[in-house]
Amino acid sequence: MSSELSPIDKAKFVAAKQASSYVEDGMKVGLGSGSTAAWLVKCLGERVEKEGLKIKGVPTSSRTAALAREVGIEVISLDEAKWLDLTIDGADEYDGNLNLIKGGGGSLLQEKIVATASDQMIVIADASKQVETLGTFPLPIEVIPFGWQTTKTLVEETLIGMDVLGRKVTLRMNGDAPFYTDEGNHILDMHLNRIGNARQLSLIVNQIPGVVENGLFIDICDVVIIGFGDGRVESR
Numbered sequence: 001m002s003s004e005l006s007p008i009d010k011a012k013f014v015a016a017k018q019a020s021s022y023v024e025d026g027m028k029v030g031l032g033s034g035s036t037a038a039w040l041v042k043c044l045g046e047r048v049e050k051e052g053l054k055i056k057g058v059p060t061s062s063r064t065a066a067l068a069r070e071v072g073i074e075v076i077s078l079d080e081a082k083w084l085d086l087t088i089d090g091a092d093e094y095d096g097n098l099n100l101i102k103g104g105g106g107s108l109l110q111e112k113i114v115a116t117a118s119d120q121m122i123v124i125a126d127a128s129k130q131v132e133t134l135g136t137f138p139l140p141i142e143v144i145p146f147g148w149q150t151t152k153t154l155v156e157e158t159l160i161g162m163d164v165l166g167r168k169v170t171l172r173m174n175g176d177a178p179f180y181t182d183e184g185n186h187i188l189d190m191h192l193n194r195i196g197n198a199r200q201l202s203l204i205v206n207q208i209p210g211v212v213e214n215g216l217f218i219d220i221c222d223v224v225i226i227g228f229g230d231g232r233v234e235s236r
C-alpha cells in the first residue's frame with residue numbers, strides 16, 4: 001500500500017498504519033475524516049480482509065462512511081454503538097498539550113461528538129500539523145444557515161478583547177455557493193493567527209446563538225501519532 005507514495009502521503013500512511021495496530025477484535029471504533037483518516041480506514045480494511053479483524057466502525061462523515069463500506073468495515077451509527085473503545089482521526093493543528101484544531105474538511109461536529117463518546121482518541125498527523133500555539137490554521141465553527149450573517153457579526157464582536165491576533169471571519173464556500181456540512185449547516189472560518197486561550201475561546205464561541213460547535217478539541221485527544229516522510233513514526 002505504501003509503495004511510490006509522496007513524502008507527505010508516506011507520512012500520513014505510516015501514522016495511520018501505526019494507529020491501526022491499536023485496534024483489536026471486537027472493538028467499536030470511531031473513524032475520522034480527511035486524507036490521513038482515509039489511510040486509517042484503508043489500513044483497517046486491509047486487516048478486515050487479511051486477518052478477519054472484526055470491528056464495528058462509526059464514521060464521522062458521509063465520505064468516511066462510504067470509504068469504510070467500500071473496504072469492508074461494518075458501519076454502525078453512534079446511537080447503535082452508544083460508546084466507543086477508540087476514535088482515530090486526523091487534525092489540522094495540535095499543540096504541546098494535545099489540544100487540536102479540527103474541521104478543515106468540515107466534519108468537526110460529528111468528529112467532536114464521536115471523539116467525546118470514546119474511551120480514547122488517537123490523532124494521526126504528519127509533522128507539519130504540530131504548532132507551539134494554535135491558530136495559524138483558520139478555526140472553523142459550524143453555524144446554522146438561518147441568520148448566519150448575524151451570527152458572523154456576533155462572532156466578530158465576541159473576538160474583540162480576546163487573546164487573538166486576527167479577527168477576520170469568512171464564510172466557507174464550495175465554488176460559488178456556501179459550503180454545507182453533513183448536517184446542512186455552514187462553516188465560518190476564523191482567521192485568528194494565534195489563539196492565546198483556546199479553552200476560553202471555545203467556551204465563549206459556543207455561547208453565541210446560531211453556533212453549533214467549534215473546531216477546538218480541548219482535553220479530548222490522548223495520543224498523537226506523527227508520521228514522517230522517511231517512514232519514521234513518533235508518539236506524543
Ligand code: 5RP
Nearest residue numbers: 034035036090103104105107
Ligand atoms: C476534517 C478534519 C480533518 O481531520 C483535518 O482537516 C485533517 O485533514 P487531513 O488529514 O486531510 O490533513 O478535521 O473535518
